[in-house]
Amino acid sequence: MSLTLDEIQKIARLARLRVTPEEATQLQSHFSGLFALVDELQAIDTEGVLPMSHAQDIALRLREDKVTETDRRDALQAVAPQVEKGLYLVPKVIE
């Protein structure tokens, strides 16, 4: 299985990456290599094997419902590019 250049561009767009046509061609061959690995996995007979959602066969640990964090806004915002009135500022997201 291999991907078309249009599909490569769609994946790039979903990941918010700008990909030049040259890069797309390069990625196409990288992806094809990956798909070859997937094909090998697909070929294995998994009849009767339950699907796993995680590589480790143990159960999730849970925590008690307690507030353990304190307000560290000033420290956290010290590394933000732009803040105002306690808000993180980002380029406008609606037109």
Next chain:
Amino acid sequence: MQWEVVIGLEVHVQLNTKSKIFSGSSTAFGAAPNAQANAFDIALPGVLPVLNREAVEKAIRFGLAIGAKVNRTSIFARKNYFYPDLPKGYQISQFELPIVEGGTLAIQVGDQEKVVELTRAHLEEDAGKSLHEDFHGMSGIDLNRAGTPLLEIVSEPVMRSSAEASAYGKALHSLVTWLDMCDGNMQEGSFRMDANVSVRPKGETKLGTRCEVKNVNSFKFLEKAIDFEVRRQIELIEDGGKVVQETRLYDPDRDETRSMRSKEDAHDYRYFPDPDLLPLQVSEAWIERVQAGLPELPQALKTRFMADYALPLADASQLSGNKAVASFFETAVKTLGGEGKLVANWVLGEVMAQLNREEKSIDASPVTPQQLAGLLKRISDNTISSKIAKDVFAAMWAGEGEADAIIDAKGLKQITDTGAIEAVIEDVLANNAAMVAEYKAGKEKAFNALVGQCMKASKGKANPAQVNALLKQKLDA
């Protein structure tokens, strides 16, 4: 052409835990921006989610309450999309194996009952908030809400009118507050509804193309948004057009839905199991414990109220919509030792009206259920009329004391002595010759006017039934 409306609802219920679903930050509403957004919530590199046990327990409680299947194993998945109020670039949600599957909820539309099937309910994290006011052409991001636990409850597309959709919304709202899993505050966004709406020719079994209507934060707006959307789709199709599957925003100011401009790939979420979270296992013992702790549910209570107190469906259903109201009613009726219908009338009438006027919840009622029972006792033993009882109730509400004390102090005891009532009637007849003449000329209305005069003359204290009978006797003699 006859059209059939098809509606399914997705409701985001904020679970009222103290801390967030995957971090130890507080979930309290109204804190200063980002004061409750810590390293995990703002997605600093290297942070890992740890699931809140209480959020899981509330989801289990909901699943058991609607008779659903609670999955012993469920899986968290990443829902990928980019938006600044979702700092990780994905929302942790459940996709393939949600914690709750199936279940039903009974709703009431008019005097009809209908059972709505549910598809699923899954745990996920809420996003932050974007503020688009002017920050020099930028958006401000507050991540306090990011990570608040949500249970997204999805119904099957089985509702056939906006009234049914809103009845379902109300029943669900009442259930989640009843179960103490959500504070139900719609203004603060604790209970948010999206409606999937489509239409199809009557008799058609295939579903039409649906639109998702977002941003409805009240039951009234839910009905209006659906009504608008249904009209829009029918007109579109009848004019030869086609409904395009899209997300639309409801604008309550203009009472219309508008298309949300979204990119073509917006709905390609590329779900996959979150490698940071192992499968969630729910033990039999845990489920049994939650089951044992379930309160009597609204539906069961409604049925019991109808059976125990001979209430009509409408009253029983209103009283069982809210736990505090139900308990107020039941305490009053038990204190009084019966007369369910009388108590229901007063709780749903005077008590509710006063509470609404003063925007109080029933827990804050200045008249306790025991005091109300004390008042109603005096109606049922004919000490006072219902009309006088309203004045006594107002005095009780104002803190003037118990019903009996007020009745005594104000001399409000009903006059049931036949002689005394006859004296009042004689007086009224003598002073209202014109009305008497009108009545004798065949004007029935004049009779009511005369009753009114008698009640007035007795300052409302004469027993109305006796006034009626005695007056008739005198006039027709």
